[in-house]
Structures are given as C-alpha cells and as structure tokens.
Amino acid sequence: MASIRLIVGLGNPGPDYAATRHNAGFWLVDLLSRQQHAPLRAEGKFFSLYGRAGELHLLEPQTFMNASGKAVAAVARFYKIQPDEILVVHDELDLPPGAAKFKLGGGHGGHNGLRDILSALGTPDFWRLRLGIGHPGHKAEVVNFVLKPPRKEEQDAIDRAIDHALDVMPDVLAGRLPEAMQTLHTRAK
Template sequence: MSGIRLIVGLGNPGEKYSMTRHNAGFWLVDLLAQQSSSRLAAEAKLFGIAGKWAPHTDKWLLKPGTFMNASGKSVAAIANYYKISPAEILVVHDELDLPPGQAKLKFGGGHGGHNGLRDIHAALNTADYWRLRIGIGHPGNKAEVVNFVLKAAGKDEQQAIDDSIIKSTSVTDLLAQGQFEKAMLQLHSK
C-alpha cells in the first residue's frame, strides 16, 4: 500500500476564525510546515494554501481557502492536478466525539455530521480516504455545537489540543511511508 501523499488540514479562512476549535486541521498543517521547513503559498488553481511537504518531493500540504463546508472543491482540485488517489489523502479535522488531548486515525467511514467531511465525500465521490480526528470535546448539548466549534478553547483545553497535534505530527512520516498500523499504534497508545 502506498503512503499518504497529501495532508489536508480543515478550517475556516480568515483571522476571525484562526483560533477557533474548528481550525484544528489548519493548526496541524501549519505545525507540520514549520517542522519540515515547507513553504505554503496561496494557489488559485487549488483554491487554497498549498506547498510541497519537505523533504518529500511528491507529497503535499493543503489548507483549503474555502469555508469548511466547501472544502471538497480544494481537495478535489489538488488530488486531480497531482493524480493523488483518495487512499493517499489524510484529512485532519476537529472531532467533537473525542476529548481534547486525544487524536485518532481512521480510514473511511461516514462524515459524522462534519460539514467539511461531507463536502469532501461528495467532491471525491468516495469516503475511502484517511482521517486524523483531533479531539476538541463536545459542549454537551447538540444545539450548542455550531457555537462551540466556532469559539476558542479555554487555556487548559487548548493546551491539550496542541499536545495532541504535536503527538500527531510525530507519526506523519510513518503515514507517508504507508506504515499505517505502526502509526496508529504509536498515536493511539497513551
């Protein structure tokens, strides 16, 4: 099995949203770009901010420039342009069903009501891609979800999210090499 060739971080563009829980995917891609000295730049044809994931020459990092619920447009554009199959894509997103500080890898499955994943499913015409779910916790009331994801986390909560993102970047090279089981074991163990 080939490894991950594209890591997509989901979030909403703009300063207004930069520190909201919904932008956990952006935070991971930014950290990965920083750790690998990758240069991300606006790419009009890809509808987002993208760059080669150094030192891997055929691998990419992407932050869609569209709002969350239109993320598929950007993901499909880069996948089609660089001939990246859905199974070679890792989508990093905030996850209500995991507590802050936890991150889980999974392949395929439903969108769980996540509008970014819903749009990517539609744009790729499949659910068969990898996801890295960054736990942000749940407000406890379904009616509060939209408000919750579009707000900044408290200090302790943010620290736990940041720690899980740092731990997650430590398995990205394994994912690039196609060592999915090893990456999952490392990420999912306490």
C-alpha cells in the same frame, strides 16, 4: 498500503477563525509545513494555501469549511492522487481534547468539511486524523462551540495531541499507517 501524498488541514480562513476549535486541522498543517520546509502560499487553482515537499502536498482550503471538497478534489485531480493517499486532519466533537485518532473511511459524522470532501471525491475511502475538541453537551450548541476558541486547558491538551500526531508523521509518510495508528492511539487518548 499506499503512502500519504496529500495532507489536508480543515478550517476556516481569516483572522476571525484562526483560534477557533474548528481550525484544529489548520493548526497541525501549519506546524507540519514548517517541519517539512514547505511554506504554504495562496494557490488560486487549488482554492487553498498550498505547500509541497517532494511528493508530499500540504493543503489548507480557503473555501470555508463547508466547501472544502472543491480544494481537495482540485489537487487530487491535478496530481493524480488517489483517495487512500489523502489524509484529512480535522476537529472531532466525539473525542475529548487531547485525543487523536487515525481512521480510514467511514461517514462524515455531521462534519460539514468531511461531508463536502466525501461528496467531491465520490468515496469515503480517504484517511482522517481526528483531533479531539470535546462536545458542548447539546447538539444546539455545536455551531457556537466549534467557532469559539478552546479554554486554556483544552488548548494545551489539543496542542499535546497535535505534537503526538506530528511525532508519528514519519511513519505516516512512509506508508506505515498501522504503526503510526498504534503509537498515536496509545499516546493521545
């Protein structure tokens, strides 16, 4: 099994979006960049905030969610990173706050960031780390829901799920995804 070389956090740039549910991917990558001593800096050729620790590349696209694929494809091409060496961290409506799940491949489930990455890479065969944010209950409320900050108890649950995900990152980075999946799926439900 390939090891992960690129971890992409999805979100929207700027202070207006920083605390919104849609930025859960950014939250994890911010913490991971500190853990890995890989500060994120603006990198124009990748349309992103970008950091590197050895063979690990960290990315927060600054293109807004719907154009995330442009940034992911730019880094993947430049460093010759294969889709199965990419982990995309994103908010997930279909999981409750506090849940976190790994997944390889699949569709976009209506997530515009995933849709654009899938299109830009030309394949669904990349890893995802789905961070549960819950669902507002009605499809018509989804856009408003993801662009608002979570309630305090939801934020606490999301933060715990991110902590659990960070705990298994050594296994992820070593290419031991099945072990990381088993541990995370047991802890972050």
